Amino acid sequence: LAKTTQPISMDSYEGQEVNITCSHNNIATNDYITWYQQFPSQGPRFIIQGYKTKVTNEVASLFIPADRKSSTLSLPRVSLSDTAVYYCLVGDLPMDSSYKLIFGSGTRLLVRP
Amino acid sequence: DGGITQSPKYLFRKEGQNVTLSCEQNLNHDAMYWYRQDPGQGLRLIYYSQIVNDFQKGDIAEGYSVSREKKESFPLTVTSAQKNPTAFYLCASSSPGDWYNEQFFGPGTRLTVL
Numbered sequence: 001l002a003k004t005t006q007p008i009s010m011d012s013y014e015g016q017e018v019n020i021t022c023s024h025n026n027i028a029t030n031d032y033i034t035w036y037q038q039f040p041s042q043g044p045r046f047i048i049q050g051y052k053t054k055v056t057n058e059v060a061s062l063f064i065p066a067d068r069k070s071s072t073l074s075l076p077r078v079s080l081s082d083t084a085v086y087y088c089l090v091g092d093l094p095m096d097s098s099y100k101l102i103f104g105s106g107t108r109l110l111v112r113p
Numbered sequence: 114d115g116g117i118t119q120s121p122k123y124l125f126r127k128e129g130q131n132v133t134l135s136c137e138q139n140l141n142h143d144a145m146y147w148y149r150q151d152p153g154q155g156l157r158l159i160y161y162s163q164i165v166n167d168f169q170k171g172d173i174a175e176g177y178s179v180s181r182e183k184k185e186s187f188p189l190t191v192t193s194a195q196k197n198p199t200a201f202y203l204c205a206s207s208s209p210g211d212w213y214n215e216q217f218f219g220p221g222t223r224l225t226v227l
Contacts (some may be wrong), residue, residue: 017123017212034215043117043203087155101124103148103156 004088009108015019018075022088022109025069033064033071038106044087048073076107083111119204119221124224126198128195134189134222136204143208145187146216149173150201159202162187191224198226 005023012018024033032051036044048055050062050071061074075082085106117138126132138145144163148156161182172217176195181187187206191198201223205216 041201041221041223043205043221044216045218046215049215101146101158105153105155 003102004090004104006086006088006104006107007008010112011112012078013112015077018078018082018109018111020051020073020075020088021070022073023070024088024090026028026088027068031068031090033062033068034089034091034101035060035062035073036088036089036103037083038085043078044103047086056101078109078111080111084109092113114180117204117206117217119202119219119222121222122220125223125224126224126226128226131193132190132191132198132224134204134224135221136189138186138187138204138206138217138219139185140206140208140216140217142185142206144206145181146205146207147171147177147179147187148203148205150221156203159189163215163219165168176178198224200224 020083032049034049035047037047038044048057048060048062050064052064052068055062063072085108087103089101091101114190120135124132146161147159150156151160157173159173159177160168160171160179162168165181165184168179176192178190178192201221203221204219207216
């Protein structure tokens with residue numbers, strides 16, 4: 001499974017757009033990129049997943065360049081409630097018995113008023 | 114409502130005692146997982162099960178045991194052999210074959226060994 005590298009922490013202000021970049025230089029052809037959000041003392045929650053180019057849902061956008069060696073999670077107009085840890089994961093889809101997710105240390109986002 | 118439940122939310126045990134953490138899901142998911150999270154750290158996989166009566170060790174299985182006798186249930190036992198069991202334990206489930214790598218997590222159990 002490809003290893004990911006993210007910034008340890010980021011600060012932002014309410015209403016701003018936040019971009020969190022994840023590096024995954026050894027991503028394999030079959031790997032997808034998935035982002036999770038975790039609030040203190042809660043389980044992580046799936047945010048978005050993509051393979052290439054751009055994916056957008058009601059919560060975030062995910063930008064993946066052509067070489068797929070990095071990806072950027074974009075949170076539009078953050079609010080205080082977006083303060084959380086964000087994890088970038090890379091792996092194949094859960095098609096076989098060896099499937100598992102590898103969580104790194106994540107990026108701790110602090111949104112200030 | 115479908116979801117994953119873990120009980121209890123907080124658990125205190127004396128050193129040397131075994132303790133079992135409960136995890137139940139009604140999502141009809143085949144796969145279930147146990148993770149451990151230490152303060153300021155990411156999640157580490159303890160055990161996972163892709164199907165009933167089958168499970169595999171994760172990255173930190175030593176000192177833990179599991180069973181998967183029913184599709185809905187995946188209890189984790191923290192044994193006295195686990196050297197540092199105080200942590201936040203998270204259970205998750207997923208449906209292999211789904212398009213997204215989405216694991217659904219329970220609310221967690223915070224275990225403190227005194």
